[in-house]
Every structure is written in C-alpha cells, then in structure tokens.
Amino acid sequence: MADKIHVNTTINDTEVDFLCESRQSLLEVLRDVLGMTGTKEGCNDGNCGACTVYFDGRIVDSCCVLGVEAQGSTILTIEGVASPDGLHPLQQAFLEEAALQCGICTPGFIVAAKSLLEREPDADEARIRHWLAGNLCRCTGYDKIIRAVLKAGEVMNQGGDARKATTAAGAGATDQRDVYND
Amino acid sequence: MQEFEYVAPNNLEDAIKLMAEKGPKAKILAGGTDVLVQMRGGRFQIDRLVNVNNIPELNQFSCSEADGLTLGAAVPCCEIYEDQTIQKLYPGLVDSASLIGGIQIQGRATVGGNLCNAAPSGDNIPSLIVQEAVAIVAGPNGRRNIPVEEFCSGPGRNVLQDGEILVAIHIPAPKANYGAHFLRFIPRNEMDIAVANSAASVLLDDSKQHIVSGRIAIGSVGPTVIFAKDASALLAGKEANEATIEEVAEATKKAASPINDMRGTIDQRIHLVGVLTKRALRTAISRAREG
Numbered sequence: 001m002a003d004k005i006h007v008n009t010t011i012n013d014t015e016v017d018f019l020c021e022s023r024q025s026l027l028e029v030l031r032d033v034l035g036m037t038g039t040k041e042g043c044n045d046g047n048c049g050a051c052t053v054y055f056d057g058r059i060v061d062s063c064c065v066l067g068v069e070a071q072g073s074t075i076l077t078i079e080g081v082a083s084p085d086g087l088h089p090l091q092q093a094f095l096e097e098a099a100l101q102c103g104i105c106t107p108g109f110i111v112a113a114k115s116l117l118e119r120e121p122d123a124d125e126a127r128i129r130h131w132l133a134g135n136l137c138r139c140t141g142y143d144k145i146i147r148a149v150l151k152a153g154e155v156m157n158q159g160g161d162a163r164k165a166t167t168a169a170g171a172g173a174t175d176q177r178d179v180y181n182d
Numbered sequence: 183m184q185e186f187e188y189v190a191p192n193n194l195e196d197a198i199k200l201m202a203e204k205g206p207k208a209k210i211l212a213g214g215t216d217v218l219v220q221m222r223g224g225r226f227q228i229d230r231l232v233n234v235n236n237i238p239e240l241n242q243f244s245c246s247e248a249d250g251l252t253l254g255a256a257v258p259c260c261e262i263y264e265d266q267t268i269q270k271l272y273p274g275l276v277d278s279a280s281l282i283g284g285i286q287i288q289g290r291a292t293v294g295g296n297l298c299n300a301a302p303s304g305d306n307i308p309s310l311i312v313q314e315a316v317a318i319v320a321g322p323n324g325r326r327n328i329p330v331e332e333f334c335s336g337p338g339r340n341v342l343q344d345g346e347i348l349v350a351i352h353i354p355a356p357k358a359n360y361g362a363h364f365l366r367f368i369p370r371n372e373m374d375i376a377v378a379n380s381a382a383s384v385l386l387d388d389s390k391q392h393i394v395s396g397r398i399a400i401g402s403v404g405p406t407v408i409f410a411k412d413a414s415a416l417l418a419g420k421e422a423n424e425a426t427i428e429e430v431a432e433a434t435k436k437a438a439s440p441i442n443d444m445r446g447t448i449d450q451r452i453h454l455v456g457v458l459t460k461r462a463l464r465t466a467i468s469r470a471r472e473g
Contacts, residue, residue, distance in 0.1 A: 002185045022188035022231070025218070045219045047373070049286055058260065058289035064215050065290070068188050069233065112285065133372030134284015 009070040011036070012080025020067040027051045029067035030077060038078040040104050042136070049135030052108040053077045059115045061134070078107035081114060089155040090114055090148070099148035101139030109135050113149045121157050125150060183222045190233040194240070194320055194349065197232055202322045202345025204230045210347065212240070212256040213290035215283065216299045239349055240294070245271060250355035252318075255294025255348040259306075260285075262293065272353060273469065274362025274383065278309040281366070284373050294348050300334040300406065301375075307334065307407040308381035308399035309364040315353045321346030331399070331409035359386040359394075361469025363462045366401075367454045376402045377446040380434070380458035382466045386422060390471045393417045398430065398459055403438035403451050410437040413459075422467045431459040 004019040011034070020029045027044075030036045030053070042050030044063045051062040054076035081088045090110045093099070100106045109132060116123055116131040123131065128149045129142075137145060191197045201208045207229040209217055220226065234240050240256040245267045253262070262268055263280040275293075282291055282305050296306040297317065310330040317328045322345045330351070335341050342348065366379035384396040396417035398410040413433035420426040440451035 005188065021185070023183040023185055023221075025183075044222065046215050046283070046287060049284065052286055055289070058258075059286050060289050061215075061286045064213075064218050064287075066188065066211070066214065066218065066231075066233075068190075069211075069214075069235070071190075115285075130372065131285055134286045 005068050007068055007071045009073050009075060011075045012077060018067070022066065022068050024067045025063050026053070026055070026065040026067050026070055026075075027062040029070070030062060033067070036077055036079055038107050040107055042104065042108075047134075047136065048105070048108075049112060049132075050105050050108040052111045052135065054111065054115065059112050076111070078111055081110060088114065088152075090117070090152040093148040093152040093155065094145075097144050097148035097151060099140060099144040105135060105137045105139075109137070109145055113152070117149070117153050117156055121153050123149075123153060128153075183218075184224075184227055186221075186228055187230045188233065189230060190236050192236040194237055194347070197234055197237055197347055198321060198345055200230065200232050201347060204228070205344040208232060210234055210295075210298070212295045213258055213292045215287050215291040216295060234347070240347075243268075243350075246355075247271060248355060251275075251351075251353040253293060253351045253353070255298075255350055256292050257294070259283075259288040259291050259293065263288075271356050272313065272362075274313055274364055274381065274466070275306070275309050275353070277364040278305040278381070281305060281372070293351060297330065297333060297351065298340055298342070298348055300336070300338050300340045302337055302404060302406055303376045303379065303402040304334075304407060305364070305366060305376060305379055305401070308379055308401050309362070310351060310353070311399035311407065311409050312364075312381040312383035312397040313353045313362050314383075314397070315351050317348055318350045318352060319346050320349045325349075327352075334406040337405050356473070357385055359388065359390060359470050359473065360384070361386075361466040361471070361473055363465035363469060365458055365462055365465075367458060375445065378402045378438075378440070378451045378454035378458060380455055380462045382459060382462035384417060384422065384463070384466045384470050386467070386470045391422055393420050393422050393426065393467075396430075396463075396466070398434050398462070400434060400438060400455050400459065402445070403440040403455050405439075408437050408439075410434045413437060422470075427460050427463045427467075430463065431456045434459045 002021045040050040042048035046061045046064045053062045211233045240254045243253045245251045259279040263276045293306045296304045315330045362383035364381040366376040368374035379401040382398050385394040397414045401407040435456045438455045
C-alpha cells in the first residue's frame with residue numbers, strides 16, 4: 001500500500017487530522033476515512049454535483065479535489081449546514097416543498113444553494129437555475145427544488161424561520177410541514 | 183485511481199525541477215477538473231503529480247488599461263469573471279470563462295489548464311487566440327513566449343517540453359475601438375461540451391465604420407482550436423456591415439474540418455460555425471463601437 005500523508009484541515013468549524021493516500025479524492029476521504037457519508041458520490045467525474053462541498057469559501061465537486069489538497073483549508077459539508085437549533089431554512093424548505101425523492105442529489109443541492117443564497121438572498125428563478133446547473137437530479141424534474149430554494153431565500157431574508165414563509169412558492173406546503181415536523 | 187507521488191512546491195524553480203525529473207511521467211495539478219478525471223479514467227499513468235496552487239506567480243493576476251492582463255495559469259475561472267476590471271477590459275474572455283462547467287467547476291477550473299488540456303472544444307482557447315494572447319512558459323532552459331494559436335498541437339497535446347510549465351497568459355492592453363466576443367452552441371442551456379464554438383475580435387477605425395483588423399478562431403471543428411487566418415485577413419479594410427459579416431462567416435466555414443461524433447455531424451458543425459461566427463462578429467463590432 002502506498003504511504004499515507006498526514007493532513008490537517010478544518011471541516012464544519014472543527015479541526016480535523018487524517019491520514020490518506022495521495023490518490024484519494026476529498027470525497028473518498030470524507031466518506032471512507034472520516035465516515036462523513038452525507039456527501040454523496042454520483043458520477044465521480046465532476047458532472048453531477050452530488051459531492052458538492054465548500055472548499056475555502058467556494059463550492060467545488062469534492063470528487064475533483066484530492067484529499068491531500070485539504071491541508072490548511074476550510075471545508076463545509078452537508079453535516080455542517082444544520083445548527084443545534086434546527087434545520088437550515090434550505091433543509092426545511094426542501095422538506096416542505098417535497099424537493100427530493102431518492103435523496104442522493106439533495107446534499108449537493110443544499111450546499112450549492114446555500115452558497116448562492118448567502119451571496120444573493122434575492123436570487124430569482126433564472127439565477128437559481130443557472131447556479132444549480134452543475135447539480136443533477138434524476139427524480140424531481142427540478143421544479144420542486146427551485147421552489148424550495150426560492151422559499152428558503154425568502155425565509156432567510158425574513159430572518160431564518162422556515163415556518164414564517166408565506167410566499168407563492170410556499171403555498172400548499174402546509175400539509176407536508178405537518179407530516180414532517182409535527 | 184492509480185498511485186502516484188504528490189508534491190506541492192511553493193516556488194516555480196522547485197516545480198520545474200520536480201517536473202523535469204519525471205519528464206512525461208509527471209503532470210501538473212491546478213484545478214484538477216481535467217487531470218483527476220483523466221487519471222481516474224486511466225487515460226495515462228504518471229509517477230508524480232505536481233500541485234502548483236502554492237506557487238504565487240501562477241495564482242495571481244494583474245489587469246490594467248496600460249499593461250493588459252497577465253493571468254496566472256492556476257487562477258480559477260470564477261476569479262476572472264468576478265473581477266470588475268477584467269469584466270470592463272476583457273468581456274470576450276469573461277464570455278468563455280463564465281460558461282465552462284457549472285459553479286462548482288468554475289471555482290476550480292483554470293484558463294491555463296483549459297489551454298494545456300488542449301481539447302478541440304476548449305472554450306477559453308478561441309477567446310485567447312482572437313485577443314492575441316501569449317502563453318508564458320518556464321522550463322529547465324529558461325522562459326519562452328508562445329502565441330496561443332501555436333500552443334495546441336493536437337487533441338489533448340500541446341507544445342510544452344519535458345519540465346516546462348505554463349506560468350501565465352498575457353493578453354495585450356485593449357485598444358480603443360476594439361471589441362471581442364465568444365459564443366458556443368450546446369443542446370442544453372448549461373454544462374455541456376461545445377458542438378461548435380467561435381470567437382471574433384475587431385479593431386475599428388476612428389469613424390467606427392471600417393475594420394482595421396480582426397481575428398476569428400473556432401473550436402470543436404478540428405483536431406485543435408483553429409485560428410481562421412484567411413477569414414481573419416478578409417476583415418482588414420472592410421466596412422463593418424452585414425455584407426462583410428456574411429462574407430467572413432462563409433470563409434470561416436472553409437477553415438473548419440470537423441468530424442461526425444455523438445455531439446454533432448460534420449454538416450451541422452460547419453453550419454453552426456457560420457452562424458456562431460456571424461453572431462460573434464456582430465457583438466464584437468458593437469462592443470468596439472461602444473468601447
């Protein structure tokens with residue numbers, strides 16, 4: 001077996017040390033070395049966005065980053081999106097809008113959408129569709145995902161509680177909210 | 183993925199030495215969006231991967247009206263299209279840098295890597311050629327400058343010798359009455375490889391009615407991106423009107439030598455190159471008139 005390299009990095013605000021082979025992608029390190037399986041493997045060649053994480057403040061496909069490149073960097077994964085107080089508005093909106101079916105693409109969509117809404121909380125549908133072009137979903141047909149992101153953007157503008165959203169995007173979501181959360 | 187030695191030198195001299203020691207068995211890692219995928223796919227076997235992201239000269243850019251743009255080879259696309267000075271002075275480069283891949287890819291993928299990867303469809307390459315960009319290369323025998331139109335030697339091949347590294351790309355300072363534009367055709371809205379692409383640049387005279395000189399480059403219609411020299415030469419001295427645009431687009435189609443493949447047919451690609459070149463010229467001319 002090849003020599004392993006010691007890497008020191010910060011993941012979800014926690015300093016992390018790990019050993020990995022040079023050939024292991026950041027995605028493999030997250031899932032197989034660190035056991036953080038929230039980040040998903042889809043295509044493993046930079047097309048589908050299922051493995052999206054923040055890498056030094058920008059979103060990247062973690063299948064196209066080496067684990068050893070994480071030395072000294074700051075990473076955010078889906079596991080770092082919710083807070084101890086509850087789900088992130090995006091996560092809440094995905095539930096309420098039923099914006100997932102099989103769920104494999106969901107962590108990537110939420111991490112990618114988070115990076116957009118943090119920059120542009122007023123992003124409109126066209127902008128959201130453009131920003132999420134690097135995330136593929138084979139179940140939903142995208143409309144529910146776009147509605148959820150629009151709703152989360154509105155919630156974030158209102159101060160963060162998904163239950164206060166009253167947009168057209170959120171209309172009809174009441175039943176699902178009850179099912180999932182009460 | 184195969185095993186390899188990973189090194190991350192923090193200066194150019196060390197990187198050249200590390201590359202030269204292994205010759206063709208060494209590759210550069212910048213954005214990784216091509217090289218890591220190719221290694222995983224078994225396209226080549228290497229002994230050493232040299233990460234250049236810690237080398238200052240490759241990771242910075244300077245852009246000014248007086249000195250033009252000097253773009254470190256490892257600067258990612260997003261930093262290019264987000265920079266307001268580049269947006270103002272080089273909209274033709276922003277056209278291509280902002281449509282490669284999705285946001286995740288643009289956060290890592292580099293213009294330098296796009297050039298070195300030498301894909302016939304590489305979207306930044308026509309933009310660079312029409313803007314008279316020069317590749318600044320450093321190697322064991324010193325530095326040399328290579329016009330971008332001479333950089334790619336075949337599909338996936340370039341003229342770099344063992345140990346040579348693309349350090350930066352320089353685009354000359356923009357002139358008055360100058361405009362450039364790039365566009366491509368893909369069947370989707372985003373995230374695809376060009377069926378055909380085209381870039382055009384024009385320099386107008388002070389009346390803004392006549393073309394002093396211009397360049398056209400086309401991609402995905404040959405083994406490398408093609409600098410359409412004959413069509414470009416036709417631009418000089420012509421009126422900047424639809425008749426000229428038609429004539430030059432027809433001449434550009436003659437420079438194309440595409441193949442049939444899953445993305446498109448020969449006929450479709452030649453037709454597309456004509457349409458795209460017309461549109462690229464129209465926008466280049468209107469940008470030249472505004473600028």
